[in-house]
Amino acid sequence: MNEQNFQSFSYEEIAKFVEPKSRVLDLGCGEGELLELLTKTKGVNGRGVDIEETMIVACISKGLSVFQGNLEEGLKDYPDKSYDFVILNQTLQMIHKPAFLLKEMVRVGKRVVVNFPNFGYLINRIQLGIGGTMPVNKNIPYQWFDTPNIHFCTRRDFFQLCKSLGIRIVDEIAIHKNRKIKLGKDIFASQICLLLEEI
Amino acid sequence: MSHAFHDLSVVQPQWVTFAQSSLLLESGKTFGTLTVQYETYGTLNEDRSNAILLVHAFSGDAHAAGYHDKPGNNPGWWFEMVGPGKAFDTNQFFIISSNCLGGCMGTTGPSSKNSETDKPFGMEFPVITIKDLVNTQRLLVEYLGISKLFAVAGGSMGGMQVLDWAVSHPHMVHKAIVLASTGRLSAQGLAFNAVGRNAIYSDPHWKNGDYYGGVYPRNGLSIARMIGHITYLSDESMALKFGRKLQEREAYGYDFDDRFQVESYLNYQGDKFVERFDANSYIYLSKAMDYFDLASYPGGIEGALGRTTCAFLLLSYSSDWLFPTYQSKELVYPMMKIGKNVSFAELSSPYGHDSFLLEHQRQGILISSFLQAPHREDQE
Known part of the structure; x- marks a missing residue:
């Protein structure tokens, strides 16, 4: 199985959180693969946001609604609870103020889906703890000095943040490659996918 | 095919x-x-x-x-x-x-x-x-x-x-x-349109719009176009295109024949526009936008x-x-x-x-x- 397949596996898992026919806002939607999947399989009314012009073109080509915007500015023009689901897929770790954005997401969305790489994953721990270098692997493919990822966290870090922000974790899927991890998620899951809502 | x-x-x-x-x-x-x-x-x-x-x-x-x-x-x-x-x-x-x-x-x-x-x-x-x-x-x-x-x-x-x-x-x-x-x-947009129309109204040849067959209100329409043209460009594009360069002279002569390139460009745009556009159309269409x-x-x-x-x-x-x-x-x-x-x-x-x-x-x-x-x- 290649990386592409692992990605589509995690997309299918994310899709399980999303109810059919719902209104979906996908932040950092990239080329729109997830939105396209949700539109086709769940019939959602989807909308993407991305900052890159090339991504906007890719989404428009797929017939998706897409808005060129900067997530760092938050979602101030989006009314409270105006989406059933707000998704942040593989983007959290690139955001300057992740706590601010999370609060904005639970304000705008009735529910929020967040998918992020678990920095506490076993290989990362070994590379840092034993090798003594910042982890570089399939999951985290960048050198520390040249990476878009500026805010890594572990599964446990994220849970603590949610607690302090008054965000409830409704459901969780922990993933490594194309497997769901049931035990020892903190260590054996490289991807954490959470369903969240405001308390 | x-x-x-x-x-x-x-x-x-x-x-x-x-x-x-x-x-x-x-x-x-x-x-x-x-x-x-x-x-x-x-x-x-x-x-x-x-x-x-x-x-x-x-x-x-x-x-x-x-x-x-x-x-x-x-x-x-x-x-x-x-x-x-x-x-x-x-x-x-x-x-x-x-x-x-x-x-x-x-x-x-x-x-x-x-x-x-x-x-x-x-x-x-x-x-x-x-x-x-x-x-x-x-x-x-x-x-x-x-x-x-x-x-x-x-x-x-x-x-x-x-x-x-x-x-x-x-x-x-x-x-x-x-x-x-x-x-x-916006109010700013309305304001620019108003200045354009006023430039035309103030031309003595406009004669309340009844100038056909006579002298056209060239100056008024030309000034309206100059203002319009400024709003179509940007500070950056004007700086790139003209900067502070003079049109015909190398150094200032300290008289009013010193013309900056941007000045000459606007005059040219104004003159060119007068040849192809009708002053009353300017008035009616700008009002339609308003x-x-x-x-x-x-x-x-x-x-x-x-x-x-x-x-x-x-x-x-x-x-x-x-x-x-x-x-x-x-x-x-x-x-x-x-x-x-x-x-x-x-x-x-x-x-x-x-x-x-x-x-x-x-x-x-x-x-x-x-x-x-x-x-x-x-x-x-």
Whole structure:
């Protein structure tokens, strides 16, 4: 199985959180693969946001609604609870103020889906703890000095943040490659996918 | 069929005249005989489903693409955007472009002859609105046997008309492309239009609009155009293009013959404009822009946009300070809120408001992707 397949596996898992026919806002939607999947399989009314012009073109080509915007500015023009689901897929770790954005997401969305790489994953721990270098692997493919990822966290870090922000974790899927991890998620899951809502 | 990528060659303007009272104006008045100048590019398909209407901006005309008279001569205002293999692909689409009502490029306007008096209308021409411009285009579209447009596209004042098309005739529009435009002019926009009109009013040759056959209010119209031209550019593009360079001299002579390049450019633009544009058209069309306000619909801007069924593409340009990005967002956010199919991008460009006439490649990719993408219309 290649990386592409692992990605589509995690997309299918994310899709399980999303109810059919719902209104979906996908932040950092990239080329729109997830939105396209949700539109086709769940019939959602989807909308993407991305900052890159090339991504906007890719989404428009797929017939998706897409808005060129900067997530760092938050979602101030989006009314409270105006989406059933707000998704942040593989983007959290690139955001300057992740706590601010999370609060904005639970304000705008009735529910929020967040998918992020678990920095506490076993290989990362070994590379840092034993090798003594910042982890570089399939999951985290960048050198520390040249990476878009500026805010890594572990599964446990994220849970603590949610607690302090008054965000409830409704459901969780922990993933490594194309497997769901049931035990020892903190260590054996490289991807954490959470369903969240405001308390 | 070969899909060649080449330029359109020589195109011919066409005219159609509609009988008295074909057009009911928003003011409640009926319009007399109405002639529309238009051009078409490409071929209408059998089920008449591939027509795209291009709507020109304030000082534009029907000549959007191809050349006039001979190859290389007088290319259309969107020459780079319209043609075989281009964003508006004439291998695929039948493109219609007409001069707007109240204009002076072949469609009935203040400089046309009033059949009742046998003299040019001047200020006897009725006050017109963006909706009236759109209803005139609708007459043309229906005359061409088209009941539904695949797309309507335009920038600036053209974008206002696209918005009105989508709101007023939702059953006739499948996709709408709105570039560098707004749902309503800001106070700043209204102010610039007012200064332009005042420049014309203050020209002694304007004579309350009754100057045809005499001396034209050249100075007034030229100053109006200079002001307009400043608003179409940006600080950055002016700095790049002219800086502080003098036109004819190397050093200051400390007299009023010292002319900066930008000064000379504006004079040139003003003079050139006077040759092709009518001062009264300037007055009427700028007023039509002033009146346009999507928020005046019942239910405000959401009420207006709620009537639409088409997919929207809105583009703004980072250095456009006449129709700034926030004005496009003021349309996009309510569209998103009420669940319309809308895509938006702000192109980073130094060319100011004029960007939509210059950023061919980047806006071209967005537009052609949007035209090719599937869209299922909202059920009404």
